[in-house]
Amino acid sequence: MSTPAPPELRNRIWLINPRFQLKYTGMLVAVVALVMLVLGVVIGKTANTAARYAQIATLQAEKAMKESQVNSQLTRESVLMSGNPELLKVVEEGLSETDRQAEANLQAVQNNRAEIEMQRKLVLGVLIFAGVVLTLVLTVMGVFITRRVVGPVHKMKRLLRRVGTGRLVVTERLRRGDELEDLFDTFMQMTWSLKALQTGRIATLDATIHKAEESGASPEVLDGLRVLRAQMVLGLSKRLTRTSII
Structure with missing residues (x-):
């Protein structure tokens, strides 16, 4: 048989009731994950749309630059055929400026596309x-919060088993921050009522024993009554054994 863990160690157990705690923690994480997934899809679609528009703009700029280069080449050839050097010089300066402007526009569009892609x-x-971080945080918080509910329930189950055996003295209390304080207070009031009832029964039994002694009852009857009284008193005594606090 394994040795029970000491109370100070069991007090640090996070999963008191793994089935209950993991169930509702998983539900909390699933709801938040679903919300984040929807937001992620919306943001992703928006970013993809912006990237697609940037790609279209880049293609249009590349096309415009190619057309500009073709037009410039045709213009140069036409001017060369005219045989006018001064006109060729003027046209060449204008075409060079146009080509530089087209290249600058293309570079700006490409830089914009790269920036959008990086942002995406x-x-x-x-x-x-x-x-990932939110999932981990919610998991820890979910286990912590459910522990504040499961801990008192687990403690009351254990104390109810003790009360069921006739041990009516309960000295344990909930931890600071635990939930279900009203329910635990009701349980404590029940034990106090049972102790008061048991005390009254012991008083009645004492009177019965006293009358039996005066009437000369047999020793067997008196011994039986005294054993019954000892059993009843035992339930009202404080046990010195340590109990685990969870």
Whole structure:
């Protein structure tokens, strides 16, 4: 038979009732995870839409630059065919400026697309990290909160078994912060009522024993009454054995 864990060790057990605590902790985590999933889908769609528009803008800028380059080449060829050097110089300066502007526009669009893509990845990473952290935090909080409910229930079950054996003295109390204080107070009032009733019965039994002694009752009857009284008194005595506090 395994040796029971000491009270100070059992007091640190988080999963007093694993089935109950994990069930409702899992429900809490599942609801929050569902909300985060919906938010993640909405944010992800928004980020993907922005990235798609940036890609379209980049393709349009690349297309416009290619068309500009083709038009510039055709213009140069036409001017060259005219044989006018001054016109060629002026046109060349204008076309070069147009090409530089087209390249600058393309570079700006590409930079914007890269920035949007980086922001999209950052948002996705933050969502995943926040989801993991929130899940862990909710799990710990769920177990902690349910422990504040399960602990008193577990203690009252154990004390009810003691009371059921006739041991009516209860010296334990709930921990600070535990729930179900009203229910525990009702249980304590029940034990006090039972102790008062037991005390009254002992007083009645004492009177009966006294009358039996005066009437000369047989020793067997008196011994039986005294044994019954000892059993009843035992339930009102404080046990010195330590009980686990959970």
